[in-house]
Amino acid sequence: MLVLDSVTKQYGQHEPVIESMSHTFEPGTLTMLVGPNGAGKTTLLRMLSVLAYPTAGEVRYDDLNVHDSPYRYLQHVGVVHAEAGLPEHLTAVELLEWVARSRNTWSANGTDQVSGLLDRLRLDERRANLLGTYSSGMLKKVQIGAAFIARPKVLLMDEPLRSLDRATTDATIDMVEEFVSDGGIGIVASHLDSELRDLATEIVTMGEPE
Numbered sequence: 469m470l471v472l473d474s475v476t477k478q479y480g481q482h483e484p485v486i487e488s489m490s491h492t493f494e495p496g497t498l499t500m501l502v503g504p505n506g507a508g509k510t511t512l513l514r515m516l517s518v519l520a521y522p523t524a525g526e527v528r529y530d531d532l533n534v535h536d537s538p539y540r541y542l543q544h545v546g547v548v549h550a551e552a553g554l555p556e557h558l559t560a561v562e563l564l565e566w567v568a569r570s571r572n573t574w575s576a577n578g579t580d581q582v583s584g585l586l587d588r589l590r591l592d593e594r595r596a597n598l599l600g601t602y603s604s605g606m607l608k609k610v611q612i613g614a615a616f617i618a619r620p621k622v623l624l625m626d627e628p629l630r631s632l633d634r635a636t637t638d639a640t641i642d643m644v645e646e647f648v649s650d651g652g653i654g655i656v657a658s659h660l661d662s663e664l665r666d667l668a669t670e671i672v673t674m675g676e677p678e
């Protein structure tokens with residue numbers, strides 16, 4: 469399980485964005501983080517993906533302090549950030565292979581796994597083109613593929629359905645549902661009207677109630 473233990477995040481001398489937050493995310497759950505703009509949803513996901521450090525408190529994955537052992541923890545984590553930030557001079561196929569290899573999950577049928585995942589996400593033959601040429605929706609498909617390719621145990625997603633077409637939205641919802649029923653820990657920052665709401669096992673409201 470993934471545990472927030474009295475986590476505070478404060479930028480400079482401003483009021484804390486997150487103050488002494490404790491929460492346990494259990495396997496087989498999808499938690500939806502909701503709240504108004506600026507409530508700290510992205511900040512929390514950045515701490516859970518070790519892009520930001522808590523000012524106080526700690527985040528643990530089982531017995532591991534994730535900020536003390538980021539690489540051991542991140543082996544188990546797939547992330548869909550709000551912004552793409554993907555390397556422009558790789559293709560989608562190359563990126564997914566690289567992620568699978570760096571997570572030690574590449575196998576003899578790795579090429580087929582990458583193809584199958586990109587088929588499922590409806591990324592057409594342009595999967596062999598450079599990411600720098602992609603539209604925002606195509607980049608989102610690649611982000612989702614990269615998050616899933618290494619079979620993570622923790623899935624962190626910031627508005628994952630934004631810019632997706634209908635077919636890929638449905639495919640992503642199915643993939644998240646399978647991930648959760650296989651015992652994954654899913655955490656998604658989104659708005660209450662998100663189509664992922666039906667899958668959510670828990671809703672955590674940050675900042676002021678919506």
Ligand SMILES: Nc1ncnc2c1ncn2[C@@H]1O[C@H](COP(=O)(O)OP(=O)(O)OP(=O)(O)O)[C@@H](O)[C@H]1O
Pocket residue numbers: 479485503504505506507508509510511512
């Ligand atoms: N690197 C930073 N330095 C200073 N302040 C920051 C930084 N990142 C975020 N903040 C501040 O923290 C607060 C929470 O921002 P955050 O992006 O986590 O909110 P959010 O709930 O994800 O909002 P939104 O729904 O608009 O995406 C905001 O006031 C923001 O200005």
